[in-house]
Amino acid sequence: MSDLYHEGMKLKCDKCGKSATIHLTEIVGGQKIEKHLCEDCASAEGITVKSNVPISQLLEDFILQTSPSHSPEQAAQHAVPSDLKCDVCGMDFNEFRSKGLLGCPHDYEAFDRGLLPLLERAHEGATQHIGKVPHSAGDSQKKQNALLRLRAELKSAVSLEDYERAASLRDQIKELEKS
Amino acid sequence: MKLSDLTHRAGEWLRGVGPMHDVVISSRVRYARNLAGMPFLSRCTGEQLRELETRLRDTVLDSRLADEMLYVDVAAAGKLDRELVVERHLISRQHADGRHPRGVAISGSETMAVMVNEEDHLRIQVLRSGLQLSEAFEDLSRIDQLLEERVSFAFHDRYGYLTACPTNVGTGLRVSVMLHLPALKLTGQIEKAFRAAKELHLAIRGLYGEGTEATGDFFQVSNQTTLGKSEPQILEEFSTEMVPNFIDYERKARHALLNRQARALEDRVYRAHAALRSARLISSEETMYMLSLVRLGASLGLIKDIDVHTLNELFLQTQPAHLQRLLNREMDGQERSAARSDFIRRRLSQN
Numbered sequence: 001m002s003d004l005y006h007e008g009m010k011l012k013c014d015k016c017g018k019s020a021t022i023h024l025t026e027i028v029g030g031q032k033i034e035k036h037l038c039e040d041c042a043s044a045e046g047i048t049v050k051s052n053v054p055i056s057q058l059l060e061d062f063i064l065q066t067s068p069s070h071s072p073e074q075a076a077q078h079a080v081p082s083d084l085k086c087d088v089c090g091m092d093f094n095e096f097r098s099k100g101l102l103g104c105p106h107d108y109e110a111f112d113r114g115l116l117p118l119l120e121r122a123h124e125g126a127t128q129h130i131g132k133v134p135h136s137a138g139d140s141q142k143k144q145n146a147l148l149r150l151r152a153e154l155k156s157a158v159s160l161e162d163y164e165r166a167a168s169l170r171d172q173i174k175e176l177e178k179s
Numbered sequence: 180m181k182l183s184d185l186t187h188r189a190g191e192w193l194r195g196v197g198p199m200h201d202v203v204i205s206s207r208v209r210y211a212r213n214l215a216g217m218p219f220l221s222r223c224t225g226e227q228l229r230e231l232e233t234r235l236r237d238t239v240l241d242s243r244l245a246d247e248m249l250y251v252d253v254a255a256a257g258k259l260d261r262e263l264v265v266e267r268h269l270i271s272r273q274h275a276d277g278r279h280p281r282g283v284a285i286s287g288s289e290t291m292a293v294m295v296n297e298e299d300h301l302r303i304q305v306l307r308s309g310l311q312l313s314e315a316f317e318d319l320s321r322i323d324q325l326l327e328e329r330v331s332f333a334f335h336d337r338y339g340y341l342t343a344c345p346t347n348v349g350t351g352l353r354v355s356v357m358l359h360l361p362a363l364k365l366t367g368q369i370e371k372a373f374r375a376a377k378e379l380h381l382a383i384r385g386l387y388g389e390g391t392e393a394t395g396d397f398f399q400v401s402n403q404t405t406l407g408k409s410e411p412q413i414l415e416e417f418s419t420e421m422v423p424n425f426i427d428y429e430r431k432a433r434h435a436l437l438n439r440q441a442r443a444l445e446d447r448v449y450r451a452h453a454a455l456r457s458a459r460l461i462s463s464e465e466t467m468y469m470l471s472l473v474r475l476g477a478s479l480g481l482i483k484d485i486d487v488h489t490l491n492e493l494f495l496q497t498q499p500a501h502l503q504r505l506l507n508r509e510m511d512g513q514e515r516s517a518a519r520s521d522f523i524r525r526r527l528s529q530n
Contacts, residue, residue, distance in 0.1 A: 089222045101298070103222035105213065105333040105341040108348070115345060119338075119406060122346050124380060126407020129339025131350040134327050144333060147216025155224055177216070 013038035086110035088148045106148050147176055180249045180287055182260055186504045189492045190267060190289030190306070197309015200487060201478040202426045204357040204397070205268075208315045208414075209304040210323055211342045211351035213333040219343040220279070220296060228296060232280035235295045235330075239284045242325045247287030254280050259509070262500035268306070270294055290315075291322065298343050299351075301326070310426075312354060312418040316410070339406065349406030354417045357386075358425055361396040361475040362432035365447075372428055379421055380404050396471040400425065437479055448476030455523050460516040466497045466523065485527065493526060 013020040013036060020036035084093040091103035093114045102108070108115065119127050150173050157166040192205045213219060217231065236250055253261060253274060261275040269292040270283050281296035294302040303322055305315045333341040339349040347353070363369040373383055384399040402417050436444045451472035454461075461469075474490045476482040495501055497519050503509055506518055 089218050091222065099221065101221050101343045102219055102345065104218040105215070105335070108335055108338050108341055108345075119345055119348070123349065123404045123406040126349075126404070128337055129335070129349045129406060131339060131352075131409040134332055134334050134340075144215045148218065151217065151227070155227075158224070158226070173216075 011036040013041055015041040084111050084114050088145070088152050090152075104148055104152075106145055143176065143179075147173065150176065180247055182249065182251060182256075182263065183504065185267065185289070186263065186496075186501060189488075189495050190269075192290060192306035192308045193491045193495060194308045194488055196488065197307060197311050199310040199426055200308065202359055202429045203310040203422070204308075204359055204491070206307045206310055206312045206315050207268075207304060207353075207355045207357070208312065208319045209302055209353050210319060211299040211340070211347045211353075212301040212303065212323075212326070213299050213341060213343070215331045215333045217300065217333075220298070220300070221343065225279075228279045231300055232282060232296055235301060236282055236284070238326065238329050239293050239295070239301075242322075242329060244284070244293070244322050244325060245286030245288070245291055248284055249287070250282055250284045252282050253277070254282070259500050259503060263504060266495060266498040266500050269304075271297060273297065291318070293322075299347070310356065310418070310422060312356070312414060312422075316354075316414050320410075346403070347405050350408070350410050350413060352405055352410050352413055353401050354414055355399050355401030356422055356425075358398050358400060358429070359396060359471065359474060360398055360425070360429050361471050362436055363429050364396050365436065365444075366432050368428070368432060372425065375424075376400060376421070381421060395467055396475075397467075433475070433479060444479075445481060448472050448479075448481050452476065452482060456527055458520040458523070460513075461520040461523065462512075462516055463497060463499060463519065466519060467494065470494055470497075489526070493523060496526075497523060 011020045012018070016038060018038040018040070020038050085091070086103060086107045087110070088106040089103035091107060093111050096102055096107065096111065096114075102111075116127055150169055154166055154169040154173065157163075157169055192207075197203070197205070214231070214235075217223070218227065220228070220231075223231065232254075240248060240250060251260070251264060253264075253270065254277075261270075264270045264283065264285075265272055265275045267289065269285055269289065271294070274281060274283070274294055274297045277296075279296060281294070283295065284293040285291070290306050292304045292306070294304070303319060303326070305319045305322070307315045335341055340351040342348050342351055360369060360372070363372055376383055380403045382401050382403050384401070386395060386397045386399070400422070402413055404413070408416075451469040455466075455469050455473065458465075470490055470493055473482055473485065474487065477485055477487060477490065496505060499515055502515055502519055502522065505522070510518060
């Protein structure tokens with residue numbers, strides 16, 4: 001019965017005193033031992049795994065895994081490509097690593113080498129889409145990238161206050177979108 | 180249709196009448212989509228963000244996705260209104276707290292909510308009461324199709340639908356259920372269930388999704404893999420292999436409690452019932468906890484005078500923003516505790 005009565009009380013974590021969310025009862029040599037832990041301590045003890053792994057965690061694991069403490073060969077093989085940079089949106093792989101979010105669709109090609117191992121880990125080893133294909137997929141990769149580039153140029157034209165060029169770029173974007 | 184119309188009722192998905200409603204509160208499916216040829220949000224200029232918001236709002240409203248639609252300009256909405264839609268699970272906390280141009284289109288029945296400029300340009304969500312994933316997915320496919328007739332989405336031959344975060348790439352499909360698992364929690368088996376879920380590549384989150392702790396008795400379980408499987412395969416694996424296991428574990432735990440610890444269980448349930456009927460000050464946290472026990476009692480036939488629908492409605496209407504809207508005044512925490520207890524007593528005495 002004891003489990004049930006315990007549940008309602010606010011128990012503190014045995015390790016750090018934060019409020020405990022994980023309650024275990026172990027029988028060791030006929031002795032009943034109760035443990036109350038918060039999620040962090042339970043996770044540190046290896047009792048539980050954090051239920052929700054955010055991308056930043058995945059990235060961190062990935063970086064640790066490929067840190068120089070591995071053999072040079074391994075490191076070379078898995079080296080996190082810090083030189084990767086997208087020439088469309090200007091984001092580099094390090095910035096993605098710190099934010100966890102990509103800057104534009106073209107990053108998937110620009111960061112290909114860096115992203116592949118990450119995708120494998122996040123998607124049970126898969127790196128190829130086999131689901132739905134939009135019927136607008138006639139919009140080739142080329143056109144999508146051309147649009148992205150024009151928009152990036154527009155951004156810089158606006159920031160340089162080159163309004164003539166900006167206007168012409170807007171026309172080109174409209175034209176391409178219609179095609 | 181106005182936002183204030185929503186306050187007085189629970190959305191269709193919270194009616195509590197769907198299949199397996201003793202354990203499954205609601206089903207949700209969503210697609211993450213981005214416009215082709217546009218940067219993702221983090222790299223958009225202010226002008227591009229405004230352009231996206233206007234364009235997508237028009238597209239969504241012109242596509243006649245539902246008979247009745249309401250578009251909430253989240254950036255212009257007051258704090259209380261933003262909280263209200265978060266409490267109704269129509270937008271994420273992150274979307275409520277943003278600072279850029281953004282919005283959400285909600286259907287009259289609240290079974291559809293399309294977020295504009297959240298983490299991706301579009302987050303198309305469909306909700307249903309109880310376990311109705313395939314019905315929800317059917318509706319999602321229809322909506323996606325209608326939108327695709329008007330705009331083209333960023334798509335890559337190898338990676339599929341491109342998303343701002345690589346964890347959503349491919350199908351962009353997230354399938355989830357909101358589960359009520361009080362017996363697994365009470366019997367200390369919840370961690371075991373979570374570990375099993377983890378091995379099956381499922382994510383477990385708290386009541387309000389991403390970034391919320393899995394505390395209390397309500398859990399959102401969803402798929403993590405979005406690439407390398409087709410949409411129907413993701414749906415199938417999730418709804419026929421994974422969810423039934425959870426339902427089964429929870430039901431077994433409930434009956435074990437009833438068979439082996441009936442007196443202790445009854446004590447907990449009836450005390451919770453009494454607390455709700457008698458309290459003169461009650462926090463939203465305590466309310467959730469007590470309602471959860473009463474809901475458990477109702478599902479086991481211990482509580483007969485309150486139906487699941489009433490309980491589900493109370494879960495929603497006792498949340499801070501709802502309470503303030505229903506009573507038509509802004510209140511601090513202490514005032515809310517008093518008003519909440521009055522509201523609950525009134526509502527329960529109607530039964």
